[in-house]
Amino acid sequence: MSYKSIIVNLTVDASPAPIVKLAAELAERFGAHLVGLAAADVPPLVATGDGMVYEGEIMQIQRTEIEKRLAVLRAEFERLVPTSITSEWGQAVCSPTRFLGVSARAADLIVTSEAGDNVFRAVDIGSLVLGAGRPVLVVTNNVDHDLAKTVLVAWKDTREARRALTDALPLLAKANEVIVATIDTDRDVRNSLADVAVFLEHHGIMPRTELIAGEADGDNLLSFARSAGADLIVSGAYGHSRLREWAFGGVTRTLIEASGVNRFMSN
Incomplete structure (x- = not known):
């Protein structure tokens, strides 16, 4: 048994380098295909203390900012993954937990970082483990690339x-x-x-x-x-x-x- 397809989830508000390097090391160790994923969502319309709501124009600005960040993450992923590893990239403006859960059907292993407090910008680890149907490796922010000694x-x-x-x-x-x-x-x-x-x-x-x-x-x-x-x-x-x-x-x-x-x- 081995891992032949590994998904690595990049959180939009974190540096991608540590987790991409670790996932690439795992892919090299097991001869696996590496899939980089990233997603974030625009919060729904909410009322403010002044009775205002986030309307279309503000939501579009937020969406544009997310798309710019996803483009940066894609460029970093492609730069950090060695050419000796086959890889691909996927991104979406939607719930990161849902996007990762759906994408898990094409992987043997999911690698993600520690959860954040904002469910629109970080994965809910509990929901992911419960629903993905795949093992989930949650790595620390200061992870050593030589994992599982x-x-x-x-x-x-x-x-x-x-x-x-x-x-x-x-x-x-x-x-x-x-x-x-x-x-x-x-x-x-x-x-x-x-x-x-x-x-x-x-x-x-x-x-x-x-x-x-x-x-x-x-x-x-x-x-x-x-x-x-x-x-x-x-x-x-x-x-x-x-x-x-x-x-x-x-x-x-x-x-x-x-x-x-x-x-x-x-x-």
Whole structure:
């Protein structure tokens, strides 16, 4: 298994260089085709404190500004991607989450940066993971291009965690160290760590397993990841509702809101 088509999402308000360089390195590592995408939307008509509304002329100005920014991002993407990698570009003036979700049907992996507060200009990571049907790699703003040297697999015996483990196999196979850890107190889940280790060994990956002491929450997981020197956390995500979080209970929310750590999530 490998990634043969990778989408990299460029946020309109961030520098494109770090994430494009990382995505290009991944594409080179796996011999993948690289698709650069960027989108932003014009906010709908809203009333101001003076009773005014944003009307057609103002909305057109905003649209023009977005289109200019998208053109800049395209030029940067094409400049930064080596000629040894096949690539293409796509852009739209629409919801970045919707545009990326629709485009995901043509990719094995989605690479995006940490979310912003403006849903018209940045991807909603939770909605993307829930709806894309593809694994999502969320990279930090100061990401090291040599990604996935030490990978922490956050294990819980659920469909989502199993899916994430399988989706991450290409990255795990190239990691220097793979740690499969659980903070679940259920004996059967702890016993399942041995089965996961055997599964990975069949793929030529020799992991170590860990039981994380303490509370079963996201902060505990992040603390363990830092102490282990992990530069990537692999985890399952929600079930059928954003109110039902299956990866360590509330860990999904914590990982989505976290910063300073790379996260690989599948649903």
